[in-house]
Amino acid sequence: MSLLSFASELVLILGGGIVFAISLGAGRGRPAARAAAVVALLNLGVCLASVTVQGDLFCHAYRVDAYSQLFKCFIALGLAAVVIFGSKLKDIREQIRPEYFFFLILGALGLTMLVSSVELISLFVALELSSYALYLLVPMRRERPGLRMQMESAAKYVMFGIVSTGFLLFGMSYLYGLTGSTYFNEIAPALAQRWHEPAALAGVILVVAALLFKLAAFPMHLWAPDVYQGASNETTAFIAAVPKLAAVAVLIRFLICAGPSSATLSLVLMAGSLGSMFFGNLAALVQKDAKRMLGYSSIAHAGYVLIGLVTLKAAGFAAAMFYIFGFVAMSLPAFLVICQVSKDGENVSIDDLSGLHKRNPMAAFIMGASMFALAGIPPFVGFIGKFLLLSEALRGGFVLLVVLAALNTAIGIYYYLTVVRVMYFADPGDRSDVRLDRGAAITGMALIAIVTLLGVVPGRLLQAAIDSVSKTILY
Amino acid sequence: MDVSWMHGHWPLLSVLIFLPLAGAFVLPLLRGDGPVKVWALAVTLITALLSIMLYTGFDATTASYQFSENLPWIPPLNINYALGVDGISLLLILLTTFLTPLCVLCSWRAIGTRVKEFMACILIMETSMLGVFMALDFVLFYIFWEAMLIPMFLLIGVWGGPRKIYASVKFFLYTLAGSVLLPVAVIALYLHSPGHTFSIPALMSQPYSATLQCWVFLAFFVAFAIKVPMFPFHTWLPAAHVEAPTAGSVLLASVLLKMGAYGFLRFCLPMTPLGVAAFGPYVLALSIAGIVYGGFTALAQSDMKRLVAYSSVAHMGFVTLGIFVLNVSGLEGAILQMINHGITTGALFLCVGMIYERTHSRELAKATGIGKIMPVYVTALTVFGLSSLAFPGTNSFVGEFLVLVGGFRYSMMLGLLAIPGVVLSAAYMYRMLQRIIWGGTSNPDTSYLHDLNWREIVTLAPLLVLVLWIGLAPAPFMNVIHVSVQRLLEQFHAGLVI
Numbered sequence: 001m002s003l004l005s006f007a008s009e010l011v012l013i014l015g016g017g018i019v020f021a022i023s024l025g026a027g028r029g030r031p032a033a034r035a036a037a038v039v040a041l042l043n044l045g046v047c048l049a050s051v052t053v054q055g056d057l058f059c060h061a062y063r064v065d066a067y068s069q070l071f072k073c074f075i076a077l078g079l080a081a082v083v084i085f086g087s088k089l090k091d092i093r094e095q096i097r098p099e100y101f102f103f104l105i106l107g108a109l110g111l112t113m114l115v116s117s118v119e120l121i122s123l124f125v126a127l128e129l130s131s132y133a134l135y136l137l138v139p140m141r142r143e144r145p146g147l148r149m150q151m152e153s154a155a156k157y158v159m160f161g162i163v164s165t166g167f168l169l170f171g172m173s174y175l176y177g178l179t180g181s182t183y184f185n186e187i188a189p190a191l192a193q194r195w196h197e198p199a200a201l202a203g204v205i206l207v208v209a210a211l212l213f214k215l216a217a218f219p220m221h222l223w224a225p226d227v228y229q230g231a232s233n234e235t236t237a238f239i240a241a242v243p244k245l246a247a248v249a250v251l252i253r254f255l256i257c258a259g260p261s262s263a264t265l266s267l268v269l270m271a272g273s274l275g276s277m278f279f280g281n282l283a284a285l286v287q288k289d290a291k292r293m294l295g296y297s298s299i300a301h302a303g304y305v306l307i308g309l310v311t312l313k314a315a316g317f318a319a320a321m322f323y324i325f326g327f328v329a330m331s332l333p334a335f336l337v338i339c340q341v342s343k344d345g346e347n348v349s350i351d352d353l354s355g356l357h358k359r360n361p362m363a364a365f366i367m368g369a370s371m372f373a374l375a376g377i378p379p380f381v382g383f384i385g386k387f388l389l390l391s392e393a394l395r396g397g398f399v400l401l402v403v404l405a406a407l408n409t410a411i412g413i414y415y416y417l418t419v420v421r422v423m424y425f426a427d428p429g430d431r432s433d434v435r436l437d438r439g440a441a442i443t444g445m446a447l448i449a450i451v452t453l454l455g456v457v458p459g460r461l462l463q464a465a466i467d468s469v470s471k472t473i474l475y
Numbered sequence: 476m477d478v479s480w481m482h483g484h485w486p487l488l489s490v491l492i493f494l495p496l497a498g499a500f501v502l503p504l505l506r507g508d509g510p511v512k513v514w515a516l517a518v519t520l521i522t523a524l525l526s527i528m529l530y531t532g533f534d535a536t537t538a539s540y541q542f543s544e545n546l547p548w549i550p551p552l553n554i555n556y557a558l559g560v561d562g563i564s565l566l567l568i569l570l571t572t573f574l575t576p577l578c579v580l581c582s583w584r585a586i587g588t589r590v591k592e593f594m595a596c597i598l599i600m601e602t603s604m605l606g607v608f609m610a611l612d613f614v615l616f617y618i619f620w621e622a623m624l625i626p627m628f629l630l631i632g633v634w635g636g637p638r639k640i641y642a643s644v645k646f647f648l649y650t651l652a653g654s655v656l657l658p659v660a661v662i663a664l665y666l667h668s669p670g671h672t673f674s675i676p677a678l679m680s681q682p683y684s685a686t687l688q689c690w691v692f693l694a695f696f697v698a699f700a701i702k703v704p705m706f707p708f709h710t711w712l713p714a715a716h717v718e719a720p721t722a723g724s725v726l727l728a729s730v731l732l733k734m735g736a737y738g739f740l741r742f743c744l745p746m747t748p749l750g751v752a753a754f755g756p757y758v759l760a761l762s763i764a765g766i767v768y769g770g771f772t773a774l775a776q777s778d779m780k781r782l783v784a785y786s787s788v789a790h791m792g793f794v795t796l797g798i799f800v801l802n803v804s805g806l807e808g809a810i811l812q813m814i815n816h817g818i819t820t821g822a823l824f825l826c827v828g829m830i831y832e833r834t835h836s837r838e839l840a841k842a843t844g845i846g847k848i849m850p851v852y853v854t855a856l857t858v859f860g861l862s863s864l865a866f867p868g869t870n871s872f873v874g875e876f877l878v879l880v881g882g883f884r885y886s887m888m889l890g891l892l893a894i895p896g897v898v899l900s901a902a903y904m905y906r907m908l909q910r911i912i913w914g915g916t917s918n919p920d921t922s923y924l925h926d927l928n929w930r931e932i933v934t935l936a937p938l939l940v941l942v943l944w945i946g947l948a949p950a951p952f953m954n955v956i957h958v959s960v961q962r963l964l965e966q967f968h969a970g971l972v973i
Contacts, residue, residue, distance in 0.1 A: 072675055080845060085752055165824035318551075344611075383548075387614065392661045406659050410652040417628075417647060425632045425640050459549045466551055 005064040007046045008072050012109040014038030016102055023098030023360050032098035033087040037439075039105060040080040047076040062181065066468035071115040071249045074325050078242035078332060079108040081447060085336045086234030087442040090344020097453035100414045107133035111242060111341035115249040120182040123250065127168070127214075130246065131161050136241055139308060141232040142345065150234075153230025153289060160223040164213035174199050184257040191258060204258045205268055212256065214247035217302035225283070228295035233342055234389060236291050237335030241296050241328045248324045248445035252317045255309060256473050262312070269310045270401055270441045276303030277408040290338055290348045292330065297374060301327050307389045307405055311396035314473055318414055318465040319388040325461065329450045332375035334355065336444050337367040341434050348420060356429025363436050364423045366444040371453045375416035376409050381454035384440025388462070411444030477749045487528060487557040489544050491572070492605045494522050499598035505616050508590040512583060515594035519576040519601065526572035533565055535955045538962035539677065549614070554673050557611040562959030563740050563810060564608040566952060570817045571608065573937065575601045578722035579824050580934045583722055585832055586634060593634060596626035597722060604730050608737065613661045613673040617654075622732070624651060627723065627731070635718040642718035649711040649889055653701035660694035663687060664746060679745035680966050685753075692750025695743050696758070696926060703734030705758075706765035709788045716784035717837075721828030724780065728787055728824055730816035736794045736813055739866055740806075744798070744963055748970030751799070759885075760798045761906065763892045765792030770899025774906070779827045780837045782907060784821060787862060789896055790816045790871075796893060797878035801967065805881020809952060812874030815945065816863070819871055822859040822938040826852070829931055839907065843914030849926045853912050855935045862942045863902040865897060870945035 003010075021037065022032045055064040055296065089097050110130025117123040135158050141150035169330040176182060178200055179190035195202050216475060228236045258265065280300030287293035288396065305327070308320030338348045340363060341356070357364040373380030394402045436444070454461060480526055499516030505511050531542060540559030548556040560568065578597055585591045603626075606619030624647055633642035666731065668681050684693070701708045714731075716724050743751055769789030769934055776782040794816065797809025830842050844854045862869035865876075877898065883890030927935070 096699060154860060315551075377625060378622045383618065383621065384614075387617075387662075388552070389661045391665070394659070395666055402659055402662075403656070406655045410648075410655045413651055414648060417644060419634065420628075421640060424629065425643070457548075459547075459551070462549065462551050 002053065002055060003055045004046075005017075006057060008076065008112055009048050009109060011046050011434065012041045012105055012112060015042070016105040019098060021103045021104055025100060027094065028384070028473060029089065029094055029097035030305055031416070032101050033083075033089070036083045036101035037080075037087060040076070040083040040108075040204065042078045043074040043108075044073075047073045050080055050142065058122070061122040061187075062113075062116050063118045064116055064257060065471060066464065067253075067472045068116040068249070069111055070315060070321070070325075070464060070468055073111050074245050074328050075108060075115070075216035078238065078245070078328050079104070080285055081332045081443050082234060082238045082242070084389075085340055085437070086209040086237060086363055088437070089232070089345075090339075090342065091232040092140050092234075093142055100137065103133045103136050103246060106107060106130075106244065107137070107238070109133075110413045111246040113332055114246040117250070118184045120176065120184075120187075124168065124172070127250075128165070130243065131165070132237075134243065135161060137226060137235045137238070138231045141230070141235070144346075149230040151233070154264075155229045156223050156230075156453045157442065159226045160220075163211045164220060166224075167206045167213075170186065171203045171208075171210065174203030174206065175386070176461050178203065184253060188257045201262070201264055204254075204265065206339045207254060208251065208265075208268070211247050211251045212272055212302075215244050215302045215305070217272050218279055218299065218428065219272070221276060221279065221299045221302070222298055223388055225292050225295040229292045232345055233291065233335065233339040233348070236295075237332060237339065238292060240335065241331050241465060244298075244305075245324055245328060248320060250395070251309060252469065253472065255312060256317070264345065266310050266312060266351055266398075266411075269306050270398065270458065273306035273401065276300060277405060281408050281411040281415075285297060285411070287415070288349050288351070290350050290353065290419070293387060294334055295337075296337065296413065297415070298327075298331065300408065301331075301374070303408070304386060304389055304405065305400060307393045307398075310401065313393050313396060316392040316396065316468065317469045318462065319392045319464075321460065321465040321469065322462050323389055324383035325384040326373075326451070326454055326463075329454065330370055330380065331380055333366045333370040333375070333447045334445070337363050337370070340436050340440050350422055353423050354426040354431060355417060356423040356434065358428050359431065360434040360436055361446070363434050365375070366448055367423060368420050369448045369451065371416040371419050372454070375413045377413075379452060379455045381451050384455050384458045388406065388458075397439050459469065485543050487532075487545055488560065488609050490942055491522060491526055491529075491568075492558075492602055492609060494518060494525070495575070495598040495601040495605075499595045499602075502591050502598075503593050503603065506947070507564040509776070510580065511591050511594055515598060515787075516579045517599060519572075519579055522575055522601065523572040526569055529560060529565060530569060530691075533560070533955060535562070535968040536958060538562065538958045543611070545611075548612070552673070552833045553611050553671055554614045556607045556613075556615060557677075558642075559595075559611045560609060562956045563963070564737070565732055565955050566810070566814045567608045567730075567737060567817075568605060570733075570814055571601065571604045574725060574729050574821055575644065576823070577598070577825065577934050577937070580723050580930060581725070581828055582720065582722045582931055583829060589633065593630070593722075594708060596630050596782035597726075600726055601631070604726070604734075604937040607734055611721065613658075613665075613675055616675065617658055617661075618656065618731060620657075621651070623731070625908045627898040631715055631719045635723070637718070638714070639718045642714040645711050646715040649708075650701055651704040653708070654698040656694040657698040658898070660691040663691060666850045674701065675741065680970055681746075683747070690754055690815045692743060692747040695738065695747065695750075695796060697736035699735040699743070700761075700875075702738065703732060703791050703795060704735070704788065705761050706768050706788065706792070707761075709765070709769075712788065713781055713784045714819040716787070716824075719779065721824060721831070724828070726785075726793075729821035732787060732791055733817060735800060736791070736809065739795065739798050740810070740963065745966040745970070749968045751801070751967070752971060755799045759796060759889060762792045762796040762799065763889070763896075765789065766796070766893060766896035767899070770896050772905065773903040774899065776903075777909065778793060778837050778840050779830070779839055779842070782826070782839070782903060783827060784824045784870070786900065786903065787820055788866045789826075790820065790863075790898065793875055793878050793893070797881055797891075800878075800881040800889070801964070802881050803960060803964060804877045804884065806963065807876025807956050808874050808879075808881055810956050810960065811945070811952060812871065812878060815870040815874045818938050818941050818945075819859055819862045822855075822935060822942070823863060825938075826856045826933060829927065837912055843910045844912075845924055846912035848924045851927045851932065855927075855939060856911065857908055858939055858942060860904045860908045862946070868943070868946045870942050872946060873949045905956050948957045
């Protein structure tokens, strides 16, 4: 076992320990933020360095391969971006800021472990590690007089999370009962033989449902808008983007393991996809709060990702991978701008973005590019990602799904365009200028560069995704 | 892989496409509005001069794609970076490269705020417009096709007139919603084509089933008909035209509208001939409706920009009529008419913009009786007006005549139905010219009405030359079109047999 194959996790564990040590003193928000930024950047570097590493750890329960390493890179990117542009933590009380960073890193650690888990118990442990860390981030938001929004959100998040954990355990017990193993590669052949039994399908669907919770996809999406609105801006930035990577990673591994392309499973995923797209896009149309709007839009994007999974084919999985990578890169800049526009961490309504172009051209540019990317306008990654998904779904013969998805793109454009319209055409009124931190400006421009590059030259990442998925299948 | 430029040639098409974009990236480094304008003008002029090499190097005797470049781009899906020019796209490319510097010139005074961003939008527009006409791979085509909406949206929304926000949002939503099914249609063709390719030439002339062709044609039709715009999909056009700044109106009318017609020629005819055969008559009916509707509506306008905008609907009706009569004269007339409309309507929008800069109104009533005060301006306006109504000796006469010949060849009835359009265009144009030149002045104080300055004359002169040149000696323009049109018709008829 080479050290590199567990390097990202080690960095996060040790880094988390350091941040925890810092948190033991009083008034150490600033050093903790610096330490967290260093840890996150180090983690990103380590992930990029270990992208080709392969290995099997912990009695084959933990697989390090091209597939997991790709996901880890983007998880690391998400963590680094959030830690850097959210370093001020305007809406978290001074005393608990170090703890906030600690739990953020712990959450990222759980997600990093999740993408490598190929065994049910380790999957469960990793999932809960990430979930509980994130549950705690939500109520850390400062309390505003007469408004305990963050508590309501936290309660909803935990409740829904626990229910989905119930689904997960219930489904896992079926799978174990049917196959007598907790290892994916042993479950797969055994399940293929017992696929005709209803319990097999029930077990698979229960597990899928639990993972759809993480992805915030229909019908497990109900928590998302409330949590996004109630959590502090930085927390939302993280929750809206990074856990979805891990959710897609596990979903793909699990669907590969669930084996033979089953019409029923496709149908279930298709229902999830259509429900997410329509619900997300239609509900987003009428939102006034920027984060809530992005919450609904992310439900819609979860629906787009599911289009790739519906095919149950390697190429479709690769397209879904590519799309979720792109989604992380294009949704984070939007949250970045929201974090910066918000003065002391309060929520930002779409009207608050009025005339942003005059108040800070760079912030408006970053937000605008992010909106156009999410809307799926070329040359950004949103377009080519959707194009790949539609290609693969049409190849699989899902004509209706593809046509409805294309129509959804048209619906979605409206609310993204509203944001751009408000920023560029509306009068700023008496809203004050916005200052963009240097770290945030660099992060934002870097993310936009990634979004554009992935949109213009998607070939290499796509090829890497295809190769890694097909290797995972062969295993 | 055919990379002709690797053997001694240089990638002229790529240079043309990306030169304006590169120019836009330099803009943030410049300080002050003056250098920004000069730089934008220089970049667009160099692009225009370079594009002359396309014409001189073009071989009019072959229908194959020339100056082609083909590099693998997204290998997993067999998507290539493929560019090429044929007789159908050559003149449209030249039109684009020649009009863009004029757009920069006409904005010299008119745009006072955020000049840098304005010029960046114009340059990015030029890149994507050229990309649309040169792309020979669908994904590349679609990226340019959609990417153009962002700068156009900003051009209308930031620098437009009083109702700019409404107009820009309507423009963006309408055109984008129309083209969301375009990729779905092409993916369907991709999956049914033998080579699994997005190459536009390779997707042509394939034996797709009739049902598939009809569905794909409908998806194409919605996207292209909105872009043209054909009646009844035209409602975004008057709003966008009226509110856009002059340069935006010129680009919209001269180039963007041509993309819909170009799409019909490049995609519908060769890829879905059975769909064209099935739905062609309906498209012809809509074209006639557009001609008559556009003419009558233009007749009732008091806003000059609106008048020209509705005349565009009528003129583009002639273009689609020429395309869907599916014979040589109709198609050649349609392509020439696309160029003519670009020149003439572009010029008319420039003229309206010049009056607007003086009177700050586009109302016809405020600009009456300026024949004596602004003789140079009025002369130019008259020539462009006559060209718009297809007066013999001007460019549009050649184009419209060919289209009508094609129409009569298709059926006597169709030709007769198109005739009222010609009469209507004379009516609304003469009405406008009469008011502007001889109508009584409404305001005794005419001190603000000074005749054209040198910059404005330089802006209009090239268009004036082209109007007369194409009108009197169209051969150099028709020659490059001819062979490609014949090949297109061969492809179409071969597709019908399958």
